[in-house]
Amino acid sequence: MKYFELICTVFIKVDIEFINSFDVISKFINFSMLKNDKLKDFHQQKGYKYYSFGGFYPLEKDKLYKKGRVYKFTLRSLDERFIDSLSTLLKENINNHFLQIVETNKKIVKQFFITELYSVTPVIVSLPRQKGEKQMFWSIKDDIFILQKQLQNNLLKKYKSFYEKDLEPTQNFIQLFEIKNQKPQSIYFTKKINDKKEQKVRLFGNKFKIIVNEDEISQKLAFTALACGLGERQSYGGGFCLWN
Template identity: 70%
Template sequence: MKYFELICMVIIKKDIEYKNIFDILSKYINYSMSKDVELKNLHSQKRVFKSYCFGGFYPLEKDKIYKKGQSYSFSLRSLDEKFIDKLSKLLRENINNPNLQVIETSKKNIKQFFITELYTATPVIVSLKRQKGEKQKFWTTNDDIFILQNQLQDNLLRKYKAFYGEDLKPIQNFIQLFEMKNKVPHSIFFTKNDRTVRLFGNKFKIVPNEDEISQKLAFVALACGIGEKQSYGGGFCLWK
């Protein structure tokens, strides 16, 4: 197993608040994908895992305002090298965006390694089952922790199967230890049809189990994100 990572250097064209970063990056990536027929078709399929994830800008700004004229970087990962290679070119060709411009990309190939700890750098979004007519709810600390763990594992198992075409048969949940890193939910905002949508999530430290399947799932979490809504910036992970 291995994943591929693009380190993208950007120039900011106007001041951007932190809360708007994921919406802006998501739309930049989506527009870039729309310029390739295969990637456009992939993005349009609602029930197909996109097999990529991305993080926010680095370095962080203390006042949470990214400054016009300054350069920052963000990372984008995928299990699919062909996807990464296409996007490397398409991101740099997207020159008319009013908010930013990707001016340089560099690719890393990361082979599977033993993961001791995962840290979620962006909120992990987990939606709960709802009855017909109910508004969508997201997992919070008021909900069952086992629901969260099971949904995180099931999501990773489906991502693995979607890319590799095979089922993994775990004998236990891949999470050995689990620590909440926030006291109140974190949010990802995006706009759709001129309406602001707010996704509620949380940040975690996760210690995966040491068995082969648990380590594969932890690696998929790094490559494709953990939880849901990766195309909006959800569940981007760091490791130790």
């Protein structure tokens, strides 16, 4: 296994508040994908996209990314062709109101042993629901075992979807984990209601430190989480992870 990483150096054209930054990056990536016929079809298909991205860094103390300054963000994927195509398309997207990509640096990362995972963006996990019920997201008051099961099942599906192989774990890939927040963490994005109106949407998640089991399947799932994100809503910035 291996994943492919782009370190994107970004020139900020206008002040961007932290609360809006994931929406800015997400829309920039999506718009860039629409400039390529294959990526446009991929973007519009239902199913897993096999990529994840983190926020701008370094983070300013006042949580405002300043006009005229340079920041970076990281994008990862299991799909090298996707990364190579997107590297070019991101740099060609010059008419964006918010930012301009100055440089992209590609890195190939082969599978390595992972002791711990840290989610640096909120991990979004949908709770099971009956038809017609409103979608709810896992929070601290909910069952821990549901969370562990949902996280594992999500990674198993991503792995199977990309590699077209089933993994058959005998245990959950999580040995221990710690919730790093006392109240829900949020990702905000806007969606169009019509040609003149947009609606702000808030996704609720949490940040975790996860001790990973040492067996082969657990390690494959943890590596998949690094590449494709932990939990759901990666196209909005959910579940981007670092490791130890």
